[in-house]
Amino acid sequence: LKNSKKLMAVFGAVAFMLVAGWQFGVSEAEAPFSEKEVALEKAIAGSGTGGTCYNTITTQEGSQILYCGTCSWVMDSTNSWVSSTSTCSS
């Protein structure tokens, strides 16, 4: 029973990732930075940036976007056109 619960949890997580990937149209290859990068950026969060931020971003040279995950500017990136927004407080 324990194992089947674990399996269900894994299946659920994979299904969520697949749906999220389909919904936002952002492949891993397009993701502008790695999890490690996000973690590092979190470490320096609090740079005083506030305003509307985007939860899903993709690569675009010359554009900058306020990414909700870190509440900091990410260079050469833009919001996915279906991205939800939130607010970062300064």
Add this chain to the structure above:
Amino acid sequence: MGCENDSFEHPNYMAFNNVEYVTEFPETFSLQNKSIPNIDIIGMRNFAIYDSILILNTTKPNGLWSFYSLLNYQKYGDHLKRGEGPLEFMQGPSASSNSKITNEGDQLVAFLYDFQKGRLLKLNITKSIETNNQQLSILNDDLPPFLFNFTFIDSSRYLIKKIENSNRQQIRSFIKDGHESEISILKKLNQASIVQGEDYNILSTITKYNNKNNVFLEMPIGLNYLNIYSLDSTIAKTICIGEKLNDIEEIQKQSPEERIYTFANSRIYDDFLGVVFINEGKKNYQTNRTKLPSILLFDWNGHPLAELKLENHITSFDIDFINQELYTFDVHSDEFFKYDIKDILTTLKLAN
């Protein structure tokens, strides 16, 4: 082609009074017969070519820049690390924009803007390759972070562009020996503004500096024109692709997904420049790209030279003048190709 246009009012145009309209190019070439360079492009974001060196911009934490020989694709090494250390980067510097790669004597060096920490660093590429040991030093640690453009002129002079006025404007200014000042010729461009809460990237650009001619190219990513100028006002010209300048107020009336992604990438050479013209709406571009891009070539007076039509999507390009080959890369599909352009360079009489 070419007129003085005072009829439009700022802040709806990020343009000079002198506008030239380009509706056709004197030469058109279709790039065909591509081949695939034998290079590991996993994690590649962008690239640049200098002499016989290919520089790949990657997401690899221990090699944000990878160096290869263009003669045989031998790998020279990986340099620049991601991290929080004193000589590490939170976000890797782009090999394509906000960095300056140039020769200092017989050494190839790169001046790198650290976007996150507001610093200027110098990477000696030649020595790093020769010693297989990164030769990186901090030149200036007192620059504003998160600049929308950082353009290196020399080690004490930079042109910068930062977001201001509640994210309604992107303001260009000049830094010399640490002192920031306004440049009169750029007031016209600085007046461009959007309403509060709108997408500030409508005003975003990629700016590059040509040392030989002392001229800047400023390429918007969401407007259908290019600005070419010098700080001493010798030249201040807008090159519009099409018959009408994009009106910033009209763009804001469009839904965000309808707005046109115009230019993706620029490359500058001593005697000419090139831009990747996308010309597709944001939603289409992100979901189902239909329009094939082209590379538009101009001389430094803004005169059109040629349109290079592509058979695949690209986000960046550069030219290997030694082997007379053009390389293209698409960050969304990870396609890296090269084309023989000997005939094109000969026809256009172009060299670096």
